[in-house]
Amino acid sequence: MIQLEHVTKKFGNNVAVNDLSFTVAPGVVTGFLGPNGSGKSTTMRMILGLDSPTKGTAIVNGKPYRQIQRPLREVGALLDAKAVHPGRSARNHLLAMAASNKIPASRVDEVLRLTGIDGVAKRKAGDFSLGMSQRLGIAGALLGDPHTLLFDEPVNGLDPEGIRWVREFFQSLAHEGRTVLVSSHLMSEMSLMATNIIVIGKGALIAQGSIDDIISAEGGGTVSVRSPRLADLIATLSAHGAHVVSSDADTASLSGITAETVGDLALTAGIALYELATHRITLEDAFMDLTRSSAEYTTSNEKSSS
Amino acid sequence: MSDVTPLSSIRAEIIKFRSIRSSQWGMGVLLLLTVGISLLIDLGVKSRFAERPEIRLGFDPTANSMGGVFLSQLVVGVVGVMVITNEYSSGSIRTSLAAVPRRNLLVLGKVFIVTLSVFVVTEIATLVSYFVGQSIYAGTKIAARSGAGVLPAHSVIPHTSLSSPGALRAVIFAALVLTLLALCGLGLGLIVRTTAASISIYVALLLVAPILVGQLPASWSDHINQYLPLNLLNSAISQSTGLNSLSPVAAVLTLVAYAAVLIGVGTIRLNRRDA
Numbered sequence: 001m002i003q004l005e006h007v008t009k010k011f012g013n014n015v016a017v018n019d020l021s022f023t024v025a026p027g028v029v030t031g032f033l034g035p036n037g038s039g040k041s042t043t044m045r046m047i048l049g050l051d052s053p054t055k056g057t058a059i060v061n062g063k064p065y066r067q068i069q070r071p072l073r074e075v076g077a078l079l080d081a082k083a084v085h086p087g088r089s090a091r092n093h094l095l096a097m098a099a100s101n102k103i104p105a106s107r108v109d110e111v112l113r114l115t116g117i118d119g120v121a122k123r124k125a126g127d128f129s130l131g132m133s134q135r136l137g138i139a140g141a142l143l144g145d146p147h148t149l150l151f152d153e154p155v156n157g158l159d160p161e162g163i164r165w166v167r168e169f170f171q172s173l174a175h176e177g178r179t180v181l182v183s184s185h186l187m188s189e190m191s192l193m194a195t196n197i198i199v200i201g202k203g204a205l206i207a208q209g210s211i212d213d214i215i216s217a218e219g220g221g222t223v224s225v226r227s228p229r230l231a232d233l234i235a236t237l238s239a240h241g242a243h244v245v246s247s248d249a250d251t252a253s254l255s256g257i258t259a260e261t262v263g264d265l266a267l268t269a270g271i272a273l274y275e276l277a278t279h280r281i282t283l284e285d286a287f288m289d290l291t292r293s294s295a296e297y298t299t300s301n302e303k304s305s306s
Numbered sequence: 307m308s309d310v311t312p313l314s315s316i317r318a319e320i321i322k323f324r325s326i327r328s329s330q331w332g333m334g335v336l337l338l339l340t341v342g343i344s345l346l347i348d349l350g351v352k353s354r355f356a357e358r359p360e361i362r363l364g365f366d367p368t369a370n371s372m373g374g375v376f377l378s379q380l381v382v383g384v385v386g387v388m389v390i391t392n393e394y395s396s397g398s399i400r401t402s403l404a405a406v407p408r409r410n411l412l413v414l415g416k417v418f419i420v421t422l423s424v425f426v427v428t429e430i431a432t433l434v435s436y437f438v439g440q441s442i443y444a445g446t447k448i449a450a451r452s453g454a455g456v457l458p459a460h461s462v463i464p465h466t467s468l469s470s471p472g473a474l475r476a477v478i479f480a481a482l483v484l485t486l487l488a489l490c491g492l493g494l495g496l497i498v499r500t501t502a503a504s505i506s507i508y509v510a511l512l513l514v515a516p517i518l519v520g521q522l523p524a525s526w527s528d529h530i531n532q533y534l535p536l537n538l539l540n541s542a543i544s545q546s547t548g549l550n551s552l553s554p555v556a557a558v559l560t561l562v563a564y565a566a567v568l569i570g571v572g573t574i575r576l577n578r579r580d581a
Contacts, residue, residue, distance in 0.1 A: 045400070045580070045581070048400075048404050049403075049404075049407050050400055050403055050404065050580065050581040051580040051581065052580065065404075065407055066407040066408070067407075068407065069307065069308040069309065069310075070308065070309040070310075071309065071310060071404065071405060071406070071407050072309070072404075072405055073309060075404075077404055079400055079401075079404075080397055080400065082397065083396065083397030083398050083400055083401055084396065084397075084398055084401070085322075085326055085392060085393070085396045085398050086396060087326045087327050087328065088322070088325045088326050089325065092321060092322075092325035093325075093398075093401075095321050095325075096318045096319075096321040096322045096325070097318070097401065097405050099314060099317040099318040099321055100310060100314050100315055100317070100318035100402075100405045100406050100415075101309040101310060101314065101405055102309045102310075102311075102314050103309075140401065144309075
């Protein structure tokens with residue numbers, strides 16, 4: 001369980017995290033989303049006691065991290081896969097971590113096997129690809145078999161097989177009842193991996209909840225229809241709350257109405273339908289809508305279309 | 307109880323220190339440089355002792371045989387600095403502090419590994435230098451020549467043994483001073499965090515400070531000079547305490563105070579600042 005209560009972090013005059021409160025519950029993977037520079041990594045550093053909040057408290061398992069008696073056995077974290085001394089072997093890196101928390105060396109070999117890097121354990125971490133470094137970082141997070149796990153952008157640099165492994169692995173960790181917080185900017189990946197999400201922008205909370213709830217709160221999606229009597233159909237549907245998103249000669253895209261209602265109304269009105277389809281918006285669409293105003297770096301194209 | 311104890315932090319730091327090439331190189335360079343430079347100085351003394359009165363004047367065989375330690379002051383500073391700054395440059399400090407959230411314990415582990423490794427290596431280096439030097443001096447016959455009347459005929463260069471007054475103390479204090487200088491480097495690294503800046507400040511305190519102090523009025527500079535790091539090593543290993551210089555024990559205690567202040571300030575900063 002991770003709890004943030006009114007956490008604010010300022011670097012000089014720059015507000016990196018602004019009055020952020022959320023709770024990460026055990027049992028499901030929670031995605032932590034936000035545009036670049038939105039404060040995700042700063043928030044994770046505060047959860048781990050590396051940065052101190054300017055205001056508010058970050059609590060892990062009922063305590064500020066720096067007061068935890070058994071840090072690696074309670075909380076595992078991957079913050080930056082490349083944050084390993086480049087001249088030290090992967091195994092020695094993990095052995096030093098393990099020794100600091102009285103974790104036996106046998107567990108080091110276990111996590112090396114679990115993450116599939118046992119074959120390269122004696123190589124210098126500086127020679128690792130980003131994907132191998134991510135696996136080493138995940139191995140470090142798992143060392144103490146902790147109940148709470150934090151991963152900052154863990155799928156960066158992984159190949160498709162690695163991404164799939166991470167997804168299934170994190171989900172299995174959550175199913176074992178652990179708290180799993182994963183940040184990412186890859187929406188499609190998050191929609192596959194996470195059950196709940198927390199969205200922040202410019203350091204402030206934008207949305208939190210289950211992915212399904214957030215997508216339906218963002219309008220759910222659109223219905224497209226093709227009909228020879230499109231104008232008559234639209235007139236009928238508009239009377240029942242539909243909004244035309246776009247239309248041309250014989251097709252229209254509508255929001256605020258379900259495909260079932262469109263079908264029933266068309267039948268009642270005696271209008272033929274050649275096509276009828278539901279287009280659910282993706283998490284990515286919802287995310288773009290939610291964060292458009294708060295993105296740190298927007299392209300001019302995005303600005304003109306919004 | 308708690309997983310993270312002073313002992314567990316020390317064990318982690320031992321693994322970290324042993325597992326990177328730069329610390330192995332540092333220790334090797336420290337050993338070879340100390341012994342090698344000492345030997346070169348010994349050979350210079352051997353060939354010129356008879357004809358150079360200025361070498362004979364106040365010749366201190368014990369301190370002279372360990373002459374390499376003066377250059378080693380630079381090496382130990384770099385070793386001490388890098389034990390902490392390489393964690394910042396690689397980013398591994400965040401992994402280290404997540405594993406050891408009580409930051410005083412991280413400092414304790416690093417103080418331990420620096421003290422242990424530098425003291426052991428420099429003690430071996432000074433002992434080897436000492437014995438090599440004394441055997442060279444004892445084996446160098448000086449023919450009495452005209453104009454060298456102070457020398458008895460067929461004598462050898464003055465030399466000492468570890469049982470001579472002050473000799474053992476000098477051999478131990480040489481390693482102790484180098485260890486304390488390494489700890490000063492560690493303290494600077496904790497405060498400054500970047501390798502280049504920390505080493506620059508260390509070198510400036512060691513080598514530039516004497517030049518600046520030399521510009522002060524003599525009544526001031528004579529007093530301040532004795533507390534400068536560069537002069538403390540000399541005071542700590544010399545058999546005779548000169549005018550305006552500290553006794554060996556006072557010199558070592560002064561360095562203990564420097565190291566304690568630097569590591570103390572560094573630890574406070576580590577505790578208060580974001581990692």
